Amino acid sequence: MQSVSDKLLVAAFELEEKGVRPFSAEDLVVAAWHKFPDTFGLAGYRGDDNQLRYPDSNRVFAEIMGSKPIRKRGFLTKVGNKMYQLTEAGREHARQLRCGGSEPSVRKAGLGREVAGQLKNLLASRAVEKVKNNRLQDVTFFDACIFWGITPVSSAIELQGKISNIEGSLESARKAIRGNMATFGHGGQAFGAQDLDTVLTTHRLLLERFRTEINIIRQRKDERKV
Amino acid sequence: MVLVSGEFGRDPDTKEPVYFSGDDPPVWQRAQDADRNIWWINSAAPLARLYLDTGKGYGFESREWRMYHLERYIDIIVQIALRYGPSERESLSASEWILQWGAKVAEIQPAAAADLTEFIATGELPKV
Numbered sequence: 001m002q003s004v005s006d007k008l009l010v011a012a013f014e015l016e017e018k019g020v021r022p023f024s025a026e027d028l029v030v031a032a033w034h035k036f037p038d039t040f041g042l043a044g045y046r047g048d049d050n051q052l053r054y055p056d057s058n059r060v061f062a063e064i065m066g067s068k069p070i071r072k073r074g075f076l077t078k079v080g081n082k083m084y085q086l087t088e089a090g091r092e093h094a095r096q097l098r099c100g101g102s103e104p105s106v107r108k109a110g111l112g113r114e115v116a117g118q119l120k121n122l123l124a125s126r127a128v129e130k131v132k133n134n135r136l137q138d139v140t141f142f143d144a145c146i147f148w149g150i151t152p153v154s155s156a157i158e159l160q161g162k163i164s165n166i167e168g169s170l171e172s173a174r175k176a177i178r179g180n181m182a183t184f185g186h187g188g189q190a191f192g193a194q195d196l197d198t199v200l201t202t203h204r205l206l207l208e209r210f211r212t213e214i215n216i217i218r219q220r221k222d223e224r225k226v
Numbered sequence: 227m228v229l230v231s232g233e234f235g236r237d238p239d240t241k242e243p244v245y246f247s248g249d250d251p252p253v254w255q256r257a258q259d260a261d262r263n264i265w266w267i268n269s270a271a272p273l274a275r276l277y278l279d280t281g282k283g284y285g286f287e288s289r290e291w292r293m294y295h296l297e298r299y300i301d302i303i304v305q306i307a308l309r310y311g312p313s314e315r316e317s318l319s320a321s322e323w324i325l326q327w328g329a330k331v332a333e334i335q336p337a338a339a340a341d342l343t344e345f346i347a348t349g350e351l352p353k354v
Binding site for chain 1: 257
């Protein structure tokens with residue numbers, strides 16, 4: 001385990017294992033310093049045991065608040081004001097780091113550009129974010145429209161096409177990653193089967209929650225603009 | 227038909243109030259509204275909420291709300307014009323969409339400025 005980002009990920013994972021989920025930035029500052037004092041300790045303040053005695057919050061904040069790897073690769077997500085939690089990809093990555101002690105084999109998924117782009121959007125969508133944070137009641141029809149790529153005036157055929165397309169893309173991704181973690185591009189955001197399950201669950205929940213709207217659209221015969 | 231959501235307007239058929247969320251756009255339609263040409267100005271949108279807040283010196287009768295209402299009205303007209311205009315079948319890039327949106331707003335704003343100055347000042351609609 002070499003990088004600061006990997007160490008922070010493991011510290012965050014161990015916090016979650018202790019039941020601190022979500023955790024605050026300050027929780028992570030302290031946990032990271034306890035676990036890796038040489039990396040996350042405040043320089044210049046060593047104790048009798050030669051260990052750095054205080055945590056360096058800037059070191060952690062710089063990693064989690066910017067576009068550093070832990071955020072860029074989708075391992076950590078912000079769930080509130082200075083509150084964070086690991087994504088499933090982050091947890092899996094941390095497990096592998098802790099067991100093997102070396103860089104886990106997260107490979108490029110090899111998806112087509114269109115499917116990859118669609119999956120990225122779905123994974124980052126507001127609907128998925130709300131479902132992941134147990135806020136299904138806050139999901140609106142507007143969120144569903146963005147998720148599916150429709151509008152309130154879409155025709156039945158357009159809606160069906162979009163729904164089939166999402167289900168097809170999820171199936172393609174599932175086959176491509178074969179249960180492993182994968183990225184959209186080299187060093188990019190990582191995702192796994194559990195993330196795909198979350199998108200599929202969101203899709204099904206939206207179909208159920210907006211059944212009335214879906215039925216109205218399905219009854220339309222004319223072609224309208226999506 | 228343009229209505230204001232929440233306590234300010236009701237669905238003309240069900241007579242029920244319609245509520246949107248602060249996460250929804252400032253102007254929005256449900257699927258059932260699209261077929262009836264009904265548009266809603268979302269009173270839960272953050273700026274709408276501000277301008278409808280009597281405690282902050284605004285409210286439904288305030289000049290600020292009338293200006294906000296008028297701007298959202300223009301948004302709706304532009305959305306309708308773009309949705310049903312000549313380019314409705316084209317798949318536009320973001321840049322093309324911005325240009326078309328700008329052109330439509332530029333077309334509509336002079337008329338609004340000329341005809342609705344009195345409405346903004348007093349709330350009285352011009353006689354037609």
